[in-house]
Amino acid sequence: MSARTVSLVLSAVLVLYFVLLGGRAVALFRDGSPIAVAFGIGVLLLPIVGAWVVWSTLRFGMRTSELGKRLDAEGGLPDTSGLPRLPSGRVDRKAADEWFEERRAEVEAAPEDWRAWYRLAVAYDIAGDRGRGRDAMRKALELAQD
Known part of the structure; x- marks a missing residue:
């Protein structure tokens, strides 16, 4: 389901x-x-x-979801399929941390870009920090409205 x-x-x-x-x-x-x-x-x-x-x-x-569709239409949806995974399906912690750092650098380089914030939210989710992921997604939604 x-x-x-x-x-x-x-x-x-x-x-x-x-x-x-x-x-x-x-x-x-x-x-x-x-x-x-x-x-x-x-x-x-x-x-x-x-x-x-x-x-x-x-x-x-x-x-x-609408923001994700918009980002996908632009070809900017983050691809995590290449990240190594544990038998449980979760992304390997070290790989998740490295991928997160790349997304964080994107946000630092372009703090007003909703796309970077969206990808950072995904990175937080992969790293297991759902609270900060929601905060980052709220920021992406706020910036996308402007």
Whole structure:
């Protein structure tokens, strides 16, 4: 199953869960006691926050995908197929570090180029640093909008 299919299925399950939580919140409101109403508000906030998180994550993924397609159309999508891999499929750590340093140098040479930031995000991902990879991708998205 593709990552897109998995995310859509999980989003659908979350929507169902949010609807069920909303029903519980309404039941608590109908009770009318101050404690039940307070719990109802809390239970109602969970799906609202959850929906925002799901939307933010899906939006980030869609924008990232579009940026990747744009970079691919330009012929600038990073190719990691030549990097040595471990039996698990992960890129060898030393090779990942070397490839990362090359991408970092690209960003230092052209800090306003969204393409370099996109490739740096991929390098962070290969190196196993997903948090910094997301930050680099956010920077690429920001620069691509200008």
